Amino acid sequence: MGNDEGDTRTRTNQTAAARMRLLTAEHLTPTRGAPTHGRTATMAHSPAPVDLDTVDYLSAARTEAITFTRRHAPDAGPAPADAADVYAWMDEHTQTIQPAAQDQRRTLEIRHALEAHLRIDRDDSRGLIRRHRCPRCHCLGVVWSEPLQRAVCGSGRCVDNKARPSTWSVYQLAEARVADQNRMLRTAT
Numbered sequence: 002m003g004n005d006e007g008d009t010r011t012r013t014n015q016t017a018a019a020r021m022r023l024l025t026a027e028h029l030t031p032t033r034g035a036p037t038h039g040r041t042a043t044m045a046h047s048p049a050p051v052d053l054d055t056v057d058y059l060s061a062a063r064t065e066a067i068t069f070t071r072r073h074a075p076d077a078g079p080a081p082a083d084a085a086d087v088y089a090w091m092d093e094h095t096q097t098i099q100p101a102a103q104d105q106r107r108t109l110e111i112r113h114a115l116e117a118h119l120r121i122d123r124d125d126s127r128g129l130i131r132r133h134r135c136p137r138c139h140c141l142g143v144v145w146s147e148p149l150q151r152a153v154c155g156s157g158r159c160v161d162n163k164a165r166p167s168t169w170s171v172y173q174l175a176e177a178r179v180a181d182q183n184r185m186l187r188t189a190t
């Protein structure tokens with residue numbers, strides 16, 4: 002059980018870190034060329050455009066992870082400067098917090114990974130969202146809608162209380178993934 006929990010925790014924090022690194026590489030590395038959307042600016046000492054939306058996003062994601070960590074571990078000490086490094090730091094300092102707070106941390110990590118992914122792959126052509134189960138019917142048929150900025154369940158029978166197709170935010174997908182992982186851990190023991 003301990004190992005399973007450790008694996009699950011490690012996976013979510015490493016996944017979030019990997020996605021933040023990928024986002025930095027794809028949107029903030031000058032050799033990759035100009036970003037094709039969003040705000041850009043030319044830095045005074047560099048001809049390379051900087052994707053300010055991505056800079057803002059990485060900063061906000063880092064701040065959210067630090068705020069969560071400090072709320073649960075006030076003695077955590079200085080946080081890493083790099084957004085991608087903050088997840089291992091958060092993990093290190095929140096290993097003994099209450100299970101409900103651990104779930105919140107894993108939800109945050111999965112959500113950040115999905116948000117970073119969607120900044121690189123706006124229509125989910127690489128299919129990361131599609132690997133999540135629908136929180137209502139548990140099918141593997143959710144598809145990302147860029148106009149809605151929500152995942153839509155593809156099952157015709159899975160509807161909300163107004164008979165519209167079920168749609169989900171990335172937060173709801175992340176929360177459902179953590180609940181699924183917890184169910185699997187419980188049945189594995």
Ligand SMILES: [Zn+2]
Binds near residue numbers: 156159
């Ligand atoms: Zn569904």
